[in-house]
Amino acid sequence: MPPPADIVKVAIEWPGAYPKLMEIDQKKPLSAIIKEVCDGWSLANHEYFALQHADSSNFYITEKNRNEIKNGTILRLTTSPAQNAQQLHERIQSSSMDAKLEALKDLASLSRDVTFAQEFINLDGISLLTQMVESGTERYQKLQKIMKPCFGDMLSFTLTAFVELMDHGIVSWDTFSVAFIKKIASFVNKSGMDISILQRSLAILESMVLNSHDLYQKVAQEITIGQLIPHLQGTDQEIQTYTIAVINALFLKAPDERRQEMANILAQKQLRSIILTHVIRAQRAINNEMAHQLYVLQVLTFNLLEDRMMTKMDPQDQAQRDIIFELRRIAFDAESEPNNSSGSMEKRKSMYTRDYKKLGFINHVNPAMDFTQTPPGMLALDNMLYFAKHHQDAYIRIVLENSSREDKHECPFGRSSIELTRMLCEILKVGELPSETCNDFHPMFFTHDRSFEEFFCICIQLLNKTWKEMRATSEDFNKVMQVVKEQVMRALTTKPSSLDQFKCKLQNLSYTEILKIRQSERMNQEDFQSRPILELKEKIQPEILELIKQQRLNRLVEGTCFRKLNCRRRQDKFWYCRLSPNHKVLHYGDLEESPQGEVPHDSLQDKLPVADIKAVVTGKDCPHMKEKGALKQNKEVLELAFSILYDSNCQLNFIAPDKHEYCIWTDGLNALLGKDMMSELTRNDLDTLLSMEIKLRLLDLENIQIPDAPPPIPKEPSNYDFVYDCN
Numbered sequence: 001m002p003p004p005a006d007i008v009k010v011a012i013e014w015p016g017a018y019p020k021l022m023e024i025d026q027k028k029p030l031s032a033i034i035k036e037v038c039d040g041w042s043l044a045n046h047e048y049f050a051l052q053h054a055d056s057s058n059f060y061i062t063e064k065n066r067n068e069i070k071n072g073t074i075l076r077l078t079t080s081p082a083q084n085a086q087q088l089h090e091r092i093q094s095s096s097m098d099a100k101l102e103a104l105k106d107l108a109s110l111s112r113d114v115t116f117a118q119e120f121i122n123l124d125g126i127s128l129l130t131q132m133v134e135s136g137t138e139r140y141q142k143l144q145k146i147m148k149p150c151f152g153d154m155l156s157f158t159l160t161a162f163v164e165l166m167d168h169g170i171v172s173w174d175t176f177s178v179a180f181i182k183k184i185a186s187f188v189n190k191s192g193m194d195i196s197i198l199q200r201s202l203a204i205l206e207s208m209v210l211n212s213h214d215l216y217q218k219v220a221q222e223i224t225i226g227q228l229i230p231h232l233q234g235t236d237q238e239i240q241t242y243t244i245a246v247i248n249a250l251f252l253k254a255p256d257e258r259r260q261e262m263a264n265i266l267a268q269k270q271l272r273s274i275i276l277t278h279v280i281r282a283q284r285a286i287n288n289e290m291a292h293q294l295y296v297l298q299v300l301t302f303n304l305l306e307d308r309m310m311t312k313m314d315p316q317d318q319a320q321r322d323i324i325f326e327l328r329r330i331a332f333d334a335e336s337e338p339n340n341s342s343g344s345m346e347k348r349k350s351m352y353t354r355d356y357k358k359l360g361f362i363n364h365v366n367p368a369m370d371f372t373q374t375p376p377g378m379l380a381l382d383n384m385l386y387f388a389k390h391h392q393d394a395y396i397r398i399v400l401e402n403s404s405r406e407d408k409h410e411c412p413f414g415r416s417s418i419e420l421t422r423m424l425c426e427i428l429k430v431g432e433l434p435s436e437t438c439n440d441f442h443p444m445f446f447t448h449d450r451s452f453e454e455f456f457c458i459c460i461q462l463l464n465k466t467w468k469e470m471r472a473t474s475e476d477f478n479k480v481m482q483v484v485k486e487q488v489m490r491a492l493t494t495k496p497s498s499l500d501q502f503k504c505k506l507q508n509l510s511y512t513e514i515l516k517i518r519q520s521e522r523m524n525q526e527d528f529q530s531r532p533i534l535e536l537k538e539k540i541q542p543e544i545l546e547l548i549k550q551q552r553l554n555r556l557v558e559g560t561c562f563r564k565l566n567c568r569r570r571q572d573k574f575w576y577c578r579l580s581p582n583h584k585v586l587h588y589g590d591l592e593e594s595p596q597g598e599v600p601h602d603s604l605q606d607k608l609p610v611a612d613i614k615a616v617v618t619g620k621d622c623p624h625m626k627e628k629g630a631l632k633q634n635k636e637v638l639e640l641a642f643s644i645l646y647d648s649n650c651q652l653n654f655i656a657p658d659k660h661e662y663c664i665w666t667d668g669l670n671a672l673l674g675k676d677m678m679s680e681l682t683r684n685d686l687d688t689l690l691s692m693e694i695k696l697r698l699l700d701l702e703n704i705q706i707p708d709a710p711p712p713i714p715k716e717p718s719n720y721d722f723v724y725d726c727n
Contacts, residue, residue: 313371360412435636
């Protein structure tokens with residue numbers, strides 16, 4: 001007979017005694033179990049003791065997490081969190097350097113446990129640590145030369161404990177003094193600082209900036225970009241990652257009027273070239289966190305263009321009109337003298353109108369009207385001027401080449417530039433907040449100070465080339481733009497390392513090549529539209545949908561590791577969720593790290609019966625997306641969020657690692673609830689599998705024309721004399 005579900009068999013250790021094997025009844029209060037253990041070893045005052053995991057986590061067992069204990073777990077009897085916190089609070093104030101160092105080491109380890117952290121914080125432990133950082137460092141300055149390793153370790157453990165305690169979100173970041181901020185900033189600004197101290201100091205500064213507007217202003221006064229740059233020139237990728245994270249945080253939280261100023265400082269300090277040399281082109285692989293920070297920096301840099309992108313041109317603004325005059329002057333000065341005062345005003349007006357038509361503006365009389373739509377607003381005009389000034393030969397060639405063609409076949413430079421700028425802003429998602437999960441940075445955008453403008457210059461020349469290859473007319477404008485978008489997107493997916501390499505990729509993606517790719521894809525996903533094929537599809541579709549449903553459920557049985565997002569990405573926590581093989585229960589639980597292999601069912605202690613699930617909601621309807629915070633504003637995270645609602649007010653909240661897993665889980669959960677699978681992935685899978693099945697069934701009919709209507713059934717013969725009995 002199997003043991004009762006509430007009985008768990010464990011081993012319990014106590015220093016100096018043999019481990020004790022015992023059965024824990026999960027229905028009994030935890031205090032009664034601890035008393036029973038203490039009585040077994042004749043220990044008085046059981047209220048001063050607690051149980052904790054004997055593994056590397058050392059987490060305390062509480063009424064809240066006791067269900068995580070499973071058969072075979074090794075526990076340890078230890079002093080209670082309150083006692084431990086009280087003792088450590090006293091020990092870290094010891095006058096003995098060795099005792100103090102040992103106490104801080106223990107504190108740094110124990111602070112990862114939220115139960116202990118709460119007790120230590122209740123003793124005003126955070127204030128004690130900040131005082132030690134503010135004043136204690138001066139006290140040991142004289143000892144630093146003779147006890148440098150000890151001093152460094154002491155400060156490192158103090159900062160580690162501080163970071164771990166703050167990471168629980170119990171204490172507000174707004175409570176810290178200017179003196180503390182100055183001290184942390186001094187560790188970053190000082191050269192030759194211990195790596196572990198520098199790393200934790202950078203992490204603290206990043207959290208301060210991200211979690212408090214007041215602290216952002218104070219940190220911004222203490223830290224300059226110039227002081228952070230040297231940390232990027234080292235060889236430690238973790239320090240480089242934390243440094244870029246601080247720069248990103250300062251960039252993200254800066255007021256709108258300060259961001260451009262900060263961008264100018266970054267340009268002056270040659271941040272881009274330093275990152276390119278010491279990070280992107282360093283002789284080592286870029287880890288996921290570094291890739292994320294580079295992606296964030298890329299997004300924030302492009303977001304500086306949003307202001308110009310959303311600014312309409314004022315037709316009455318002379319300075320803005322002068323830019324259009326300059327475009328005309330650069331293109332046509334070789335033909336005529338612009339300052340020729342002879343001739344009437346009407347004649348000059350007529351000449352300007354003719355030239356603006358050659359430049360490809362929609363409004364020939366007043367081209368300023370072309371830039372009143374946002375996006376792309378004034379950004380399109382900025383790009384055109386940059387192209388005209390920095391790639392003058394190419395600009396003049398394109399304008400004159402098209403002005404010499406028939407009106408019908410000319411590629412309108414002005415209209416093309418405006419639409420292309422809008423398209424590039426869409427591709428690069430200019431104006432959107434960076435995703436919490438994306439690592440998609442492009443090395444080529446770090447190779448030039450004006451990377452967006454250079455990107456535009458390459459693409460406008462591509463557009464002109466594609467226009468000629470397609471022999472397009474003005475009616476084909478939208479078709480050309482679609483082809484150009486496909487060319488650019490396909491080239492970007494190869495992650496070219498430089499703008500020149502990007503240009504080479506585009507050279508290989510001519511219109512002819514795009515047609516070949518499209519034809520190949522069409523053949524692979526051939527759409528049979530004849531009536532017999534459509535009827536066959538209808539007959540096969542339920543069978544295919546059942547196959548997709550089984551695949552989704554099998555994937556849920558395998559399970560997925562989800563990440564718990566918090567304000568400090570690098571200290572991510574993971575949890576795992578999977579469906580039981582009989583499809584009746586969801587098992588889930590926290591993990592120490594991302595799993596490398598299969599996660600067994602018995603390691604996931606929490607359960608949710610499928611029968612209890614009331615609904616599955618996605619995106620903005622999710623409870624965790626309605627909470628205040630950065631996630632609420634993030635479009636990409638919203639697209640990956642879903643929640644399971646059960647009981648009255650209970651929910652299980654998810655943020656999928658990517659769009660594919662999101663589709664798998666939402667489809668699988670809907671299938672469990674008997675609802676339709678509506679994801680984009682299901683539509684794609686259905687199309688692919690249907691197409692393959694149809695092709696397989698029609699193999700024997702190759703080169704045979706299938707009629708739209710079935711052939712008529714012939715009339716019955718007048719007699720059956722043609723039937724012979726062979727016997």
